[in-house]
Amino acid sequence: MAASEAVALLETLRAQAAEVAAHGRELLRRVRGGRLETREGLSLLELRPQLLLTYLQDLTLLAGSKARGGSLGLQGATLGRLLETRVVLEKLRPLEQRLRHLLEKLLRAAAAGGRGAEDPLSFRPAPFNMAAQDEEEEDDEGRGGGAKAPGLGGGRRYVPPRLVPVACDPPEEPEQRSRLRARRRALTSLALRELREELGEGPLQEGAGPGPGHAPPQERHRRRWEESMLRRLSAPRRPRPQGAGPGLDDVTNLGAFPALLGAANQDSSEPPQKKRKKQKMGKKKGRKGFRRRRR
Known part of the structure; x- marks a missing residue:
C-alpha cells in the first residue's frame, strides 16, 4: 500500500470519527433534555x-x-x-x-405509500359507528326494518330486522293421531303392496320382507349363484312354521283399509273396542292337611 493511500484512509477515518462523535453528543444532549422518550425501553x-x-x-x-x-x-x-x-x-x-x-x-x-380498502391493517373495529344516535333516528330505523351497516355511508347504529311472527300448530288430538296411524298402517300393508306390484307398470322389485319378490338375502344369494354357475343346489331343510305368518294378519285384517277412505266413509255405528284389563292370576289357596293313608 502506498503512503498516499494510507494518508487518505487516515483522513477519511478521522472525518468519520468526528461525525460519529458529533452525532453521539447530539443524542446525549437530546436524552438529557428529555426530548427522547426512553421510559418504555428501546425499540426493536x-x-x-x-x-x-x-x-x-x-x-x-x-x-x-x-x-x-x-x-x-x-x-x-x-x-x-x-x-x-x-x-x-x-x-x-x-x-x-x-x-x-x-x-x-x-x-x-410503507412501500405502497398508503392504505387501501383491502389493507389488513384497516380491518379493525370502529367504535364511533356504534355510538347511540338521537331517538328520532332510532324510530326511523325501526320503521325501516333495519339500518345501513356501519362503514357503508350510513353512520347509524345497526338495528337487527324484526322477525315475522309464526303461528304455532295446535296439538293433535288422540283421535286424529289414531286415524293417521291407521292410515299409515294400511298404506304399508302386504295386500296393498301386492296390488301395487301387480297393477303397476314398473319392474318387479326384490327386497327383504314377506310377499312375492321379497326373498331373504340368503335366498337371493343362492339364486344368483345358481344362475351364474348353471347348477342347482339342494334346497336346505326349512323349519316347520309354527302358527300363521305375519303376512296373514294383513290379508285377513280388512279393518285398516277404511282408514284410506276418510272419516266420512267409515262406519261409525260400530262402537270402539274397549281395552281389556289384564286379570292377575293368583295362586289357589287351599287347606293344608295330611294325605290319608291307605289301609
Missing part, C-alpha cells in the same frame, strides 16, 4: 441495527488483530463486547419471529 427496530453494527466493528477489529499475528489475550475488551453482542442478538431472535408478520405488513404499507 432501532436496537437490532445498532447491535449488528457493533458486532461487525468488533469482529473486524478481532480479524485485523489475528491477521497481524496477535493473540486473543490482547483483545480482551473486544472479545468481551463481541460475546455480549452475540448473546443479545440470540435473545432477540424469538421476538423477531413473533413480530415478523406485523413487521412485514408495516413494510408493505
Whole structure:
C-alpha cells in the first residue's frame, strides 16, 4: 500500500470519527433534555441495527488483530463486547419471529405509500359507528326494518330486522293421531303392496320382507349363484312354521283399509273396542292337611 493511500484512509477515518462523535453528543444532549422518550425501553427496530453494527466493528477489529499475528489475550475488551453482542442478538431472535408478520405488513404499507380498502391493517373495529344516535333516528330505523351497516355511508347504529311472527300448530288430538296411524298402517300393508306390484307398470322389485319378490338375502344369494354357475343346489331343510305368518294378519285384517277412505266413509255405528284389563292370576289357596293313608 502506498503512503498516499494510507494518508487518505487516515483522513477519511478521522472525518468519520468526528461525525460519529458529533452525532453521539447530539443524542446525549437530546436524552438529557428529555426530548427522547426512553421510559418504555428501546425499540426493536432501532436496537437490532445498532447491535449488528457493533458486532461487525468488533469482529473486524478481532480479524485485523489475528491477521497481524496477535493473540486473543490482547483483545480482551473486544472479545468481551463481541460475546455480549452475540448473546443479545440470540435473545432477540424469538421476538423477531413473533413480530415478523406485523413487521412485514408495516413494510408493505410503507412501500405502497398508503392504505387501501383491502389493507389488513384497516380491518379493525370502529367504535364511533356504534355510538347511540338521537331517538328520532332510532324510530326511523325501526320503521325501516333495519339500518345501513356501519362503514357503508350510513353512520347509524345497526338495528337487527324484526322477525315475522309464526303461528304455532295446535296439538293433535288422540283421535286424529289414531286415524293417521291407521292410515299409515294400511298404506304399508302386504295386500296393498301386492296390488301395487301387480297393477303397476314398473319392474318387479326384490327386497327383504314377506310377499312375492321379497326373498331373504340368503335366498337371493343362492339364486344368483345358481344362475351364474348353471347348477342347482339342494334346497336346505326349512323349519316347520309354527302358527300363521305375519303376512296373514294383513290379508285377513280388512279393518285398516277404511282408514284410506276418510272419516266420512267409515262406519261409525260400530262402537270402539274397549281395552281389556289384564286379570292377575293368583295362586289357589287351599287347606293344608295330611294325605290319608291307605289301609
